[in-house]
Amino acid sequence: xxxxxxxxxxxxxxxxxxxxxxxxxxxxxxxxxxxxxxxxxxxxxxxxxxxxxxxxxxxxxxxxxxxxxxxxxxxxxxxxxxxxxxxxxxxxxxxxxxxxxxxxxxxxxxxxxxxxxxxxxxxxxxxxxxxxxxxxxxxxxxxxxxxxxxxxxxxxxxxxxxxxxxxxxxxxxxxxxxxxxxxxxxxxxxxxxxxxxxxxxxxxxxxxxxxxxxxxxxxxxxxxxxxxxxxxxxxxxxxxxxxxxxxxxxxxxxxxxxxxxxxxxxxxxxxxxxxxxxxxxxxxxxxxxxxxxxxxxxxxxxxxxxxxxxxxxxxxxxxxxxxxxxxxxxxxxx
Amino acid sequence: xxxxxxxxxxxxxxxxxxxxxxxxxxxxxxxxxxxxxxxxxxxxxxxxxxxxxxxxxxxxxxxxxxxxxxxxxxxxxxxxxxxxxxxxxxxxxxxxxxxxxxxxxxxxxxxxxxxxxxxxxxxxxxxxxxxxxxxxxxxxxxxxxxxxxxxxxxxxxxxxxxxxxxxxxxxxxxxxxxxxxxxxxxxxxxxxxxxxxxxxxxxxxxxxxxxxxxxxxxxxxxxxxxxxxxxxxxxxxxxxxxxxxxxxxxxx
Amino acid sequence: xxxxxxxxxxxxxxxxxxxxxxxxxxxxxxxxxxxxxxxxxxxxxxxxxxxxxxxxxxxxxxxxxxxxxxxxxxxxxxxxxxxxxxxxxxxxxxxxxxxxxxxxxxxxxxxxxxxxxxxxxxxxxxxxxxxxxxxxxxxxxxxxxxxxxxxxxxxxxxxxxxxxxxxxxxxxxxxxxxxxxxxxxxxxxxxxxxxxxxxxxxxxxxxxxxxxxxxxxxxxxxxxxxxxxxxxxxxxxxxxxxxxxxxxxxxxxxxxxxxxxxxxxxxxxxxxxxxxxxxxxxxxxxxxxxxx
Numbered sequence: 001x002x003x004x005x006x007x008x009x010x011x012x013x014x015x016x017x018x019x020x021x022x023x024x025x026x027x028x029x030x031x032x033x034x035x036x037x038x039x040x041x042x043x044x045x046x047x048x049x050x051x052x053x054x055x056x057x058x059x060x061x062x063x064x065x066x067x068x069x070x071x072x073x074x075x076x077x078x079x080x081x082x083x084x085x086x087x088x089x090x091x092x093x094x095x096x097x098x099x100x101x102x103x104x105x106x107x108x109x110x111x112x113x114x115x116x117x118x119x120x121x122x123x124x125x126x127x128x129x130x131x132x133x134x135x136x137x138x139x140x141x142x143x144x145x146x147x148x149x150x151x152x153x154x155x156x157x158x159x160x161x162x163x164x165x166x167x168x169x170x171x172x173x174x175x176x177x178x179x180x181x182x183x184x185x186x187x188x189x190x191x192x193x194x195x196x197x198x199x200x201x202x203x204x205x206x207x208x209x210x211x212x213x214x215x216x217x218x219x220x221x222x223x224x225x226x227x228x229x230x231x232x233x234x235x236x237x238x239x240x241x242x243x244x245x246x247x248x249x250x251x252x253x254x255x256x257x258x259x260x261x262x263x264x265x266x267x268x269x270x271x272x273x274x275x276x277x278x279x280x281x282x283x284x285x286x287x288x289x290x291x292x293x294x295x296x297x298x299x300x301x302x303x304x305x306x307x308x309x310x311x312x313x314x315x316x317x318x319x320x321x322x323x324x325x326x327x328x329x330x331x332x333x334x
Numbered sequence: 335x336x337x338x339x340x341x342x343x344x345x346x347x348x349x350x351x352x353x354x355x356x357x358x359x360x361x362x363x364x365x366x367x368x369x370x371x372x373x374x375x376x377x378x379x380x381x382x383x384x385x386x387x388x389x390x391x392x393x394x395x396x397x398x399x400x401x402x403x404x405x406x407x408x409x410x411x412x413x414x415x416x417x418x419x420x421x422x423x424x425x426x427x428x429x430x431x432x433x434x435x436x437x438x439x440x441x442x443x444x445x446x447x448x449x450x451x452x453x454x455x456x457x458x459x460x461x462x463x464x465x466x467x468x469x470x471x472x473x474x475x476x477x478x479x480x481x482x483x484x485x486x487x488x489x490x491x492x493x494x495x496x497x498x499x500x501x502x503x504x505x506x507x508x509x510x511x512x513x514x515x516x517x518x519x520x521x522x523x524x525x526x527x528x529x530x531x532x533x534x535x536x537x538x539x540x541x542x543x544x545x546x547x548x549x550x551x552x553x554x555x556x557x558x559x560x561x562x563x564x565x566x567x568x569x570x571x572x573x574x575x576x577x578x579x580x581x582x583x584x585x586x
Numbered sequence: 587x588x589x590x591x592x593x594x595x596x597x598x599x600x601x602x603x604x605x606x607x608x609x610x611x612x613x614x615x616x617x618x619x620x621x622x623x624x625x626x627x628x629x630x631x632x633x634x635x636x637x638x639x640x641x642x643x644x645x646x647x648x649x650x651x652x653x654x655x656x657x658x659x660x661x662x663x664x665x666x667x668x669x670x671x672x673x674x675x676x677x678x679x680x681x682x683x684x685x686x687x688x689x690x691x692x693x694x695x696x697x698x699x700x701x702x703x704x705x706x707x708x709x710x711x712x713x714x715x716x717x718x719x720x721x722x723x724x725x726x727x728x729x730x731x732x733x734x735x736x737x738x739x740x741x742x743x744x745x746x747x748x749x750x751x752x753x754x755x756x757x758x759x760x761x762x763x764x765x766x767x768x769x770x771x772x773x774x775x776x777x778x779x780x781x782x783x784x785x786x787x788x789x790x791x792x793x794x795x796x797x798x799x800x801x802x803x804x805x806x807x808x809x810x811x812x813x814x815x816x817x818x819x820x821x822x823x824x825x826x827x828x829x830x831x832x833x834x835x836x837x838x839x840x841x842x843x844x845x846x847x848x849x850x851x852x853x854x855x856x857x858x859x860x861x862x863x864x865x866x867x868x869x870x871x872x873x874x875x876x877x878x
Contacts, residue, residue: 063679125866132855136859200384200416200418204408281694285694288688292691
């Protein structure tokens with residue numbers, strides 16, 4: 001590990017801790033209202049959703065229109081297990097960890113099941129298939145007895161707090177970013193760039209596509225599980241096509257292929273609808289217009305495929321280096 | 335035994351016979367040219383060799399093992415590397431990353447290893463970084479290592495594609511019109527590069543080309559096809575004078 | 587037995603509406619390889635035009651229908667010019683996302699203007715039901731099937747025998763060559779959108795008459811199902827859209843009648859997945875490979 005990298009890691013680590021400390025203090029001292037702390041938790045969950053979708057749509061390059069389906073699977077699974085564990089007297093954190101991870105695993109599994117057939121198809125068709133998948137998940141949940149059907153799934157213990165969700169979020173995003181800068185991540189990205197060339201240099205496209213897809217689903221499922229413990233109740237309508245599109249908008253506007261972009265877009269587009277609540281109807285129109293205009297004018301979104309970490313920010317502020325600013329593109333650095 | 339053995343290779347696209355009873359023997363260290371008029375079926379033959387098409391009939395053996403029905407990425411593992419007629423680089427990635435992706439085969443750390451940044455990750459990545467930069471240096475491309483591949487000048491892009499194919503440690507290298515779009519100077523440089531690659535990396539090279547200077551200049555043996563069939567085969571000087579070949583290119 | 591035949595008649599009604607909407611999807615896909623997500627909303631605009639005309643003007647049904655179709659055709663052309671034309675050369679992903687955005691935009695514009703409560707579609711058809719041997723065929727079914735089939739026939743004739751129709755087929759086959767043949771590709775694309783949207787409006791008007799309501803999000807489900815129909819029959823192939831429309835109508839009607847109405851949508855989507863797995867080019871489609 002080079003010295004640069006070590007410093008990079010340290011700066012990022014400290015920055016993230018600082019952010020945590022600030023927000024945590026604000027919440028604990030009740031300087032910000034319940035409403036805002038709930039919103040912050042929701043932001044963290046959406047960051048997980050956006051980055052996970054970015055992995056399949058931006059990094060692997062396969063448009064997924066049914067990501068909410070994975071979220072739903074994660075949510076309902078975690079809820080079911082969570083209720084059981086809580087009932088059996090499990091303390092909060094272990095219950096959350098077990099439930100949420102189970103949700104993630106099940107979501108990953110369904111990612112593999114839908115992925116293997118879907119990934120044989122070309123772009124549009126794959127997108128449609130994921131759309132159908134998302135809808136089918138919603139319809140199944142809507143019609144099943146034990147998930148409460150259309151009326152919803154109630155009685156989920158509201159175990160989520162900022163600390164838990166923050167660290168889950170860090171773990172998920174770090175997982176995806178570290179993966180992206182490993183040989184597996186490079187292989188996945190190469191498929192997006194040029195699948196035929198990737199195969200021609202020995203990348204097993206089937207294996208990496210399914211892997212990428214499943215991991216994206218898994219992290220999405222984890223986000224869903226956290227969502228369940230935050231909301232306390234679940235309804236099929238929460239996981240429809242609208243939800244998938246909401247997340248997709250964050251990914252597209254932030255930049256498909258940029259985790260940083262997804263993080264920022266998730267923050268902005270979770271907060272914005274709330275801030276503009278009175279103008280809700282106009283908000284949707286504005287969103288739609290923004291989406292269309294972005295695609296015409298700047299299809300790569302805010303950040304394109306570039307990342308922008310705290311270490312880069314530090315470097316820019318303190319002008320610590322004259323070397324070309326592609327340091328973070330080197331495999332092995334983070 | 336020949337490195338690449340092809341017998342009775344036929345490709346029928348629903349009535350259109352693109353490749354007709356093609357055969358070839360490529361031995362270790364050989365530098366062979368595959369030429370023919372446009373549409374003769376040369377790239378189709380390459381696609382058959384690399385698993386992008388499934389042959390209607392015929393045998394293709396790489397180092398003794400049949401590759402028919404295998405996926406392109408498995409064939410790469412068996413020792414075949416190729417470049418494409420219309421350059422296929424990973425455009426948004428850096429030059430170095432383009433090579434590193436091809437180098438993936440030589441790395442083995444697991445996904446978890448990678449995410450947790452365990453020692454094996456650092457060891458293999460450092461080794462990969464070094465090896466890939468060295469490979470780029472061989473082609474004088476190391477200065478471009480951190481530039482975006484798509485911003486490279488055309489000639490350098492072609493060289494990058496060759497370098498990338500070599501990163502998979504092939505036994506046979508298939509070059510599809512490597513000189514396409516190059517000016518005479520670049521072509522001369524390319525000829526040197528190809529000969530150098532064959533010698534340094536000790537591989538066999540089969541190339542498709544239209545540029546006769548290049549073909550006549552470096553190929554030890556030439557195979558000529560037209561309408562998917564072999565119409566001539568032999569030493570460059572003989573091919574040059576072969577009436578069938580002349581007819582195929584210039585018409586009656 | 588009677589029940590069964592009644593379901594068949596329902597199939598014809600629902601199926602012909604899906605067929606007409608599906609044609610709109612397939613025409614646009616055939617010509618610019620874009621899945622026009624906004625097509626469902628275009629259909630609803632048609633319904634709203636008809637609603638407004640029916641409520642505020644004294645025009646007869648046919649006039650309302652035709653005017654709505656024309657207005658919607660214009661809407662379709664405007665949408666194409668503003669949002670899709672700039673992305674003609676862009677990667678498919680961008681165009682697809684734009685289409686999704688357009689779908690949302692139209693939906694929310696309608697929500698703004700008309701609010702979400704359904705509006706009742708005024709009585710437009712004053713015919714008496716037809717009785718054939720114990721079976722009652724209501725006038726709406728007759729009109730729906732009749733008009734759908736009529737317009738489909740007109741469309742087929744147009745495509746096969748007129749110059750613009752042939753030009754549309756040419757552009758679908760191979761855009762570059764069409765340009766070389768002197769065809770004004772932009773105008774043909776605009777024309778395609780116009781016709782596709784008009785047919786969407788037809789479907790929308792018939793739908794809102796059949797279900798007596800109009801509301802802004804009305805187009806989502808029928809739009810999706812019509813899209814499944816287009817894919818089922820073979821996206822880009824017009825007879826495929828018609829076939830697909832009736833098949834989906836069949837599946838939906840019979841599932842609702844004999845199985846369960848809550849699962850009928852799920853079955854339609856499962857059908858989509860199955861067809862994409864087994865024969866993505868659709869029942870009437872041809873398989874095309876990428877050039878390496």
